[in-house]
Amino acid sequence: MMDSVRVTFLGTADAFNAAGRAHSAYWVEDPHGTFVVDYGPTTHMRVRALGFDPDALDAVYVTHLHGDHIGGLAILLADLQWRARRTRPLVIAGPPGTLDRLRLLRTTAYPSLLDRGLRFPLHVATWQIPGTVAVGARQVSAIRAVHDSSACATSFVVETAGRRIAFSGDTAWQPGLVDLSAGTDLFVLECTELEAKTGGHVSLADLRAHRDALTSRRVVLSHLSDETRPVCTAEAASLRATIADDGLVIEI
Numbered sequence: 726m727m728d729s730v731r732v733t734f735l736g737t738a739d740a741f742n743a744a745g746r747a748h749s750a751y752w753v754e755d756p757h758g759t760f761v762v763d764y765g766p767t768t769h770m771r772v773r774a775l776g777f778d779p780d781a782l783d784a785v786y787v788t789h790l791h792g793d794h795i796g797g798l799a800i801l802l803a804d805l806q807w808r809a810r811r812t813r814p815l816v817i818a819g820p821p822g823t824l825d826r827l828r829l830l831r832t833t834a835y836p837s838l839l840d841r842g843l844r845f846p847l848h849v850a851t852w853q854i855p856g857t858v859a860v861g862a863r864q865v866s867a868i869r870a871v872h873d874s875s876a877c878a879t880s881f882v883v884e885t886a887g888r889r890i891a892f893s894g895d896t897a898w899q900p901g902l903v904d905l906s907a908g909t910d911l912f913v914l915e916c917t918e919l920e921a922k923t924g925g926h927v928s929l930a931d932l933r934a935h936r937d938a939l940t941s942r943r944v945v946l947s948h949l950s951d952e953t954r955p956v957c958t959a960e961a962a963s964l965r966a967t968i969a970d971d972g973l974v975i976e977i
């Protein structure tokens with residue numbers, strides 16, 4: 726059993742697979758097992774390409790209910806059901822609405838998955854916003870993100886084995902991100918826009934203005950777009966941030 730917590734960046738792109746990267750998702754191995762944050766349409770491909778075993782997952786934590794963050798869950802469930810022949814339970818945890826959205830995904834992609842049930846117990850848990858819940862052996866503390874309200878977007882901190890990792894999910898800049906970063910070992914922060922324009926994403930301009938307020942030990946930028954990846958890379962030193970690329974591994 727490992728002492729440390731190892732985070733592998735499966736994907737680091739925005740919804741449109743900018744720069745040919747996979748959808749943003751993070752595979753995390755800790756002393757309790759293995760979890761993944763978000764599961765987009767390209768996530769399963771990355772899990773298999775990196776040689777990870779999908780059946781090793783004990784939990785999936787979902788930041789919000791947009792396709793680039795949950796679109797691969799039907800593939801994951803189908804794999805566990807038919808290829809991996811899983812028997813032990815899986816937890817999928819996310820914001821309110823996760824159960825209904827998951828049902829939609831399953832009935833649309835593989836109706837028989839729902840009709841005949843699964844061979845393994847699937848527990849769907851939701852957290853209050855804001856709120857802290859124990860999900861498996863870990864604690865997840867969520868706040869509301871500023872994004873498409875129909876996606877019930879959250880940012881959260883996962884606390885496990887004495888480490889704290891913050892995930893912004895998709896959100897416009899808000900002071901809550903400063904609070905979220907406090908006391909964390911790692912902050913996986915989205916940066917999709919150069920200047921704030923949609924009202925639903927962190928921009929590079931926001932980061933330049935607010936980077937000093939973030940107190941996480943390490944800030945890693947992800948969910949990068951065609952526009953932000955090259956500029957963030959050029960400014961990494963002054964942003965005091967790591968610019969994530971697919972396959973990045975960080976051990977804390």
Ligand SMILES: [Zn+2]
Pocket residue numbers: 739740791793794895948
């Ligand atoms: Zn997204």
